[in-house]
Amino acid sequence: MKQEIPYKIYLDENEIPTQWYNVRADMKTKPAPLLNPGTGQPLTLEDLNPIFCEELNKQELDNDTPFFDIPEEIQKFYKMYRPAPLVRAYFLEKALGTPAKIYYKFEGNNTSGSHKLNSAIAQAYYAKKEGLKGVTTETGAGQWGTALSMACSYFDLDCKVFMVKCSYEQKPFRREVMRTYGANVTPSPSLTTNVGRKILSEHPDTTGSLGCAISEAVEVAVTNPGYRYVLGSVLNQVLLHQSIIGLETKAALDKYGIKADVVIGCAGGGSNLGGLIAPFMGEKLRGEADYQIIAVEPASCPSFTRGKYAYDFCDTGMICPLAKMYTLGSQFIPSANHAGGLRFHGMSPVLSQLYADGMFEARAVEQTAVFEAATQFARVEGILPAPESSHAIRVAIDEALKCKETGEEKTIVFGLTGTGYFDLVAYEKFNSGEMNDVIPSDETIKSYLDKLPKVPGQE
Amino acid sequence: MKQEIPYKIYLDENEIPTQWYNVRADMKTKPAPLLNPGTGQPLTLEDLNPIFCEELNKQELDNDTPFFDIPEEIQKFYKMYRPAPLVRAYFLEKALGTPAKIYYKFEGNNTSGSHKLNSAIAQAYYAKKEGLKGVTTETGAGQWGTALSMACSYFDLDCKVFMVKCSYEQKPFRREVMRTYGANVTPSPSLTTNVGRKILSEHPDTTGSLGCAISEAVEVAVTNPGYRYVLGSVLNQVLLHQSIIGLETKAALDKYGIKADVVIGCAGGGSNLGGLIAPFMGEKLRGEADYQIIAVEPASCPSFTRGKYAYDFCDTGMICPLAKMYTLGSQFIPSANHAGGLRFHGMSPVLSQLYADGMFEARAVEQTAVFEAATQFARVEGILPAPESSHAIRVAIDEALKCKETGEEKTIVFGLTGTGYFDLVAYEKFNSGEMNDVIPSDETIKSYLDKLPKVPGQE
Numbered sequence A, B: 001m002k003q004e005i006p007y008k009i010y011l012d013e014n015e016i017p018t019q020w021y022n023v024r025a026d027m028k029t030k031p032a033p034l035l036n037p038g039t040g041q042p043l044t045l046e047d048l049n050p051i052f053c054e055e056l057n058k059q060e061l062d063n064d065t066p067f068f069d070i071p072e073e074i075q076k077f078y079k080m081y082r083p084a085p086l087v088r089a090y091f092l093e094k095a096l097g098t099p100a101k102i103y104y105k106f107e108g109n110n111t112s113g114s115h116k117l118n119s120a121i122a123q124a125y126y127a128k129k130e131g132l133k134g135v136t137t138e139t140g141a142g143q144w145g146t147a148l149s150m151a152c153s154y155f156d157l158d159c160k161v162f163m164v165k166c167s168y169e170q171k172p173f174r175r176e177v178m179r180t181y182g183a184n185v186t187p188s189p190s191l192t193t194n195v196g197r198k199i200l201s202e203h204p205d206t207t208g209s210l211g212c213a214i215s216e217a218v219e220v221a222v223t224n225p226g227y228r229y230v231l232g233s234v235l236n237q238v239l240l241h242q243s244i245i246g247l248e249t250k251a252a253l254d255k256y257g258i259k260a261d262v263v264i265g266c267a268g269g270g271s272n273l274g275g276l277i278a279p280f281m282g283e284k285l286r287g288e289a290d291y292q293i294i295a296v297e298p299a300s301c302p303s304f305t306r307g308k309y310a311y312d313f314c315d316t317g318m319i320c321p322l323a324k325m326y327t328l329g330s331q332f333i334p335s336a337n338h339a340g341g342l343r344f345h346g347m348s349p350v351l352s353q354l355y356a357d358g359m360f361e362a363r364a365v366e367q368t369a370v371f372e373a374a375t376q377f378a379r380v381e382g383i384l385p386a387p388e389s390s391h392a393i394r395v396a397i398d399e400a401l402k403c404k405e406t407g408e409e410k411t412i413v414f415g416l417t418g419t420g421y422f423d424l425v426a427y428e429k430f431n432s433g434e435m436n437d438v439i440p441s442d443e444t445i446k447s448y449l450d451k452l453p454k455v456p457g458q459e
Helices: A054-061 A072-081 A090-096 A117-129 A143-155 A165-170 A172-180 A194-202 A210-223 A236-255 A271-285 A349-356 A367-381 A387-406 A424-431 A442-449 B054-061 B072-081 B090-096 B117-129 B143-155 B165-170 B172-180 B194-202 B210-223 B236-255 B271-285 B349-356 B367-381 B387-406 B424-431 B442-449
Strands: A019-021 A067-069 A086-088 A101-106 A134-139 A158-164 A184-188 A227-229 A262-266 A292-298 A308-313 A322-327 A361-365 A411-416 B019-021 B067-069 B086-088 B101-106 B134-139 B158-164 B184-188 B227-229 B262-266 B292-298 B308-313 B322-327 B361-365 B411-416
Touching (some): A019 A236, A054 A117, A054 A236, A072 A117, A086 A236, A090 A387, A101 A387, A117 A134, A117 A143, A134 A143, A143 A158, A143 A172, A158 A172, A158 A210, A165 A172, A172 A184, A172 B424, A184 A210, A194 A210, A210 A227, A236 A349, A262 A271, A271 A292, A271 A349, A271 A411, A292 A387, A308 A349, A361 A367, A367 A387, A367 A424, A367 B172, A387 A411, B019 B236, B019 B271, B054 B117, B054 B236, B086 B236, B090 B367, B101 B387, B117 B134, B117 B143, B134 B143, B143 B172, B158 B165, B184 B210, B210 B227, B236 B271, B236 B349, B236 B411, B262 B271, B262 B387, B271 B292, B271 B349, B292 B387, B308 B349, B361 B387, B367 B387, B387 B411
Parallel strands (some): A101 A411, A134 A158, A134 A227, A158 A184, A262 A292, A262 A411, A292 A361, B134 B158, B134 B227, B158 B184
Antiparallel strands (some): A019 A067, A086 A101, B019 B067, B086 B101, B308 B322
């Protein structure tokens, strides 16, 4: 007899994965190494250790170990908010009238409001283990900063957050959550760092960018003893930690004998997408199964679909390592009218290599269409989604509607990375009909791509 | 071998209760009937039907039927966000160093952010079934309004919400969530109703109150064909629907063979407290088990601890029925510096009778002590609690610390009714050291109690 699929599949606590999966181990072409911007040489542990935590650097550089044990203390913390449910979107399916079966992995049932906590707690753990006083970071929409604040509070670490100025202003309450968890939050660019002062003198009216906030956070980390810099996306280590999303999703599907046909994730720097798709991509790389995997990005910041696969700086201030990635240029700043995160100019090197290898497709979607999907989803599934997550919802709905036309009963799985409780300014704009779509022109993108750094072997 | 208690106990979906429990059936002294304010006579179905939905009025007046089947459509909706987890507060226990075992029933994992959705969906269901166009209501902190908006959106009902003005101003984002779900939100008192205009002409600077918003919502319901009024607390029917909280809690405890010693709930109008304690109180009333049950209310609105058990109006405008309840007087308005809900001047008649019968105790706690508990809880348990819920946290912590002194290994269960994501203005005040406690003087309370309505048989 066929087992009935519940509305929400919760793994038992003892079924939560105890290892992270490193998709790099199964990649034939490994992601290109980070380069030292001064020498153009691949970064070594020695180069990285002054900036990041040692143990994390080992994870960063390890392209071969397929599984990493999750330390017990992190496993314990995970039980505070995991397992995250895999939800069968029965209500949405009915509203769409689709024969498709839609599932979403919901990572928003924690106070940080997103999946970011999965890596934040890992990074805080290793920082504490190394005996550090604190960490610095940047945050865009605020989800990563909130997550890191929670993680640092748990381990009694100081937490200094540089928050992209337009988010800081749009989301004053995010700041207050971070403060409740004891973090110190500064709008970026700020006058507290050299790089911030430089950017402000050149662009006094800038609304900030992730790249710029990264520069400030790195500067503070390297100039203050006992501090290191941590990052919520892009890095290989982050994708490793975030694999918990995909592993739990896969375990929940397997528990009910469900095979996904399509896996959809939103992509900014790649933390959610990389984590969600990890085990599916692993099977695909090993030739064990096939999946249609779709990355969804904002049309206002389209690194996969309109960027260039090239070495570039990870930050606006050009003090960080160079990463080979799909990039719009480190000076690219998405229009301030773009709400929420997914504002980073580049993309995870792991995902970039996989995309270059044709292992998944990418779509860019416009903001108003995203909020239409968000509202439709909220009304039937009862969860007010984050703008970021709503990119994935948009394409999941599009795919389900295609199934309605073709009659295909595809199983669609998407990542619902978080909730939109701190994004009501954006919802208000949408509800008032004041939201619009600003898409960078070809000329604009070209102007930034023309300024990519010169790296040996790269035209 | 003793079974290990997980961090979070989730019932299976097929273990979610399919009947609501009506504690009135087990009460020897039934709650006093609502009275018609004009005649002083107990209200009949005929009196109630022009204001409220018929099916709900039957539930309201039924003091005898112990169980009501939950309609299938509501059961289905419950699966959107239920079962709610019963969480073992391992992290909090460790932080307190208490031998007590602390559990909390977390009702905040839904977009309305609280338990209010449990009754909202029931009331919307019966309104739809009756063929109504829409419903009107009031909301204080905004949780009830949000919940009702979600429920009305699901059943395609029009939803008109009068929101207490100070909450409307402190929580603009709540309004936007309601709007996303299609509701119409008006700050109260407003110029759109007779009663609102009257109140504003007498008290032009009022920050509003629940009682006042109720008056406006009722006026709109009775003057617009196809509309009825619905209420998120106080009423017997609401406690009936909210019994799902207690029934799930009890089922989860029973599943692991756990016996609660102390059950703690916050109390404003009584919706959460009445729901949470229902099955425990039932056992206590039937003499099957004993529990220490504690109601926690704000010191700034202390109806149980400083009010009078008497007939009073449920609303400021004095157009609603009279209820016998612990009340501070229908003209009482808590200080605007009191954050969050629990602002109602009265209390559920069911709970009032049980309290008068000595079936549970009540404590009033001050706001700053509540936010201290909230912050402590957030930092270790990872959930930013609603100010309302934090009243229960305060007393749960106090009780756990008593256990630390005595060495008792009591099992403490409390209701964590919701999240504080829309209460960051209050958190900001607390974090900045600007929060204070304003407790009404004896003279103030006496002045309101002196104005209680004259009802036959009541001094």
